[in-house]
Amino acid sequence: MLLNLLRRWRRWRHSRPFWGGLFAVLAGSWICVLPLAPLKIMLQQGVAGIPSVLMGIVMIVLGLTAWFSPPQRSLAGVLTTLIATAALVLSNLGGFLIGTLLGILGGGLMFAWQPHAARRSAKAGDAGEADKADEAGKAESAVAAPPPPTPHHDPQGAQP
Template sequence: MLLNGDAAMADDGMVTGMSRRERRDVPAAVESAKAPAEVQGFRAWSKGRPFIGSAMVAVSGIEMFFSGQLDIGHLHVQLGIEGLQATIIPIALLLLGVLAMTMPDHHVFYGVLAIVVGLYSLVGVNLGGFFIGMLLSVVGGILVTAWMGGARKNAGVAVEDSP
C-alpha cells in the first residue's frame, strides 16, 4: 500500500500515507465527490445552522432527564416540586436544541434561553444532571448564541456609504 513514502489510494478511494498538511492541500471537491449524495446533502444542511451547539443542548436535555429519574438502591435522587422541574427542564432543553437546529434565524434567543435554563438546572435537576448536563447546555448555548452563520450569508453584499 505504501512504498517509499509515496501516497497510495486505498480501496475506498481515500488517499492514505499522507501527512495532515498534505491532506489539507487536497481539494475538498475531490474528497466530497467520493461522498454519497446523502452525506453531501447533510453537510450542506448542517453548515447553514448552529449544528454542534444545538446537538449539545439537546443531548444535555436527554442526559438531565435520565439523571433526574435515577434510583440508587432505596434512595430516589430527585429535586424540585415533586419532580416537576426534573421533567420540564430537560424537555425544555431538548426543545431548545431542536428549535435552534431547525430555525437558525432565532439562534440568539434559543442560545440565551438554553444558557439560562442550563444554569437553573443546577438547582432544579440533581445539580444540573450531576454537572455534566449543565456544562453541556451552557457550552452548547454559548455556541448557538455565538454562531455567525448569518454574517457569512451577508458577507458578499456591499454596503453603500451614505453621503
C-alpha cells in the first residue's frame, strides 16, 4: 500500500511543474510572513505592510495554480517572476532578497516546465522506419510532409 501511494505521488509530481510551484509557495510565504508582526507594530507600520501581504498571497495562489492547473503554468510563471521582482521594491527588499530569489527561481521553473509526450512503442518505431524507407524511394522529388503531432493533454504542445 505504501509503495502504491509512493508511485501515485511520483506520477502526480512528474505530471506538473512541482518544484516551480513549491518555490513560488515558499517565496510567497516568506514575503507574506515577514511584515506580519504583533498588532501594535502593525498599527504603527500602517499601509506599508499591505502590499507585502497581498503579493505573498498572490504568489502562493500562483504556485498552487501551477500544481493544480498545469496548462496555466506559463502565465503563472511569468506573473510569479514579475511579482517577485516588484516585491524587491515594495516589500522589505522582497523578503530580504530571499523571497525575491525564490520567486524568480520558481517562476522560471514553472515557465520552462514541459510535460512528457506519450512514448511510441518499439514496434511502431520499427514499422515507421520501414515506411520511411519506402516513401523515400517513391517521393525523392516531392517535399515530405511533417509527421503528425503527438497527442497529449497540454494545449501548448510538448516536445517528445
